[in-house]
Amino acid sequence: DGGITQSPKYLFRKEGQNVTLSCEQNLNHDAMYWYRQDPGQGLRLIYYSQIVNDFQKGDIAEGYSVSREKKESFPLTVTSAQKNPTAFYLCASSTDRASQPQHFGDGTRLSIL
Amino acid sequence: DAKTTQPPSMDCAEGRAANLPCNHSTISGNEYVYWYRQIHSQGPQYIIHGLKNNETNEMASLIITEDRKSSTLILPHATLRDTAVYYCIVRVAPGSARQLTFGSGTQLTVLP
Secondary structure: OOOOOEEEEEEEEEOOEEEEEEEEEEEOEEEEEEEEEOOOOOOOEEEEEEEEEEEEEEOOOOOOOEEEEOOOOOEEEEEEOOOOOEEEEEEEEEEEOOOOOOOOOOOOEEOOO | OOOOOOOOOOHHHHOOOOOEEEEEOOOOOOEEEEEEEEOOOOOEEEEEEEOOOEEEEEEEEEEEEEOOEEEEEEEEOOHHOOOOEEEEEEEEEOOOOOOOOOOEEEEEEEOO
16 A cells, blocks of 8 residues: 555654654655654644755754655654654655645654653 | 634534534635644544535535635544544645644544
8 A cells, every 4th residue: 555654653762862763655756744743732844855855944954854865765863963852753745736635654753761 | 824723622422513613814815725633643644625615525525615714624424533633724836845834723522
């Protein structure tokens, strides 16, 4: 079945450590997105990519980095510069048209040890 | 993108229709209305979207007022599994791969 796969489902980070969250899609979508969700809050955009080898910062990009080397993959690295990384991270993908919906993965929950 | 306003919470009896309202009074002519829902600890699930006309799919119906300043999502026969936070979002027209702006949404609780 086509869809978006995020891994791992749960992730723990030690102080000063970088961690990478995986997002893979087989929907042949050009655009991919990373959102962060804090308890009781809506989603906030971290980074998005409209095509391979190109990406733009969202509203809260500080302390995060991404790459888009393949159309299917858009990994997110949470760096040690992100001082409050505990959150629920969601990856999404879509065509490049607003007339088509974004589809979401099941998320990765990141916690600090 | 236009801002949306939704009630923070609603209850609905199981088997009855759930009608979730959304105000988007500043919507532009080229902005689509999208509805998503999120069950606790899962990713948002796309429900339905529309531009001007009312829309219906296997999950729900979307009623958009003629002036497009508000819309209503209708779940015709709510079940306990429909308990979730429902988000109404407006998004710009084709040609833009911009983000979805999620507000606080409406917590729908379906009661047995």
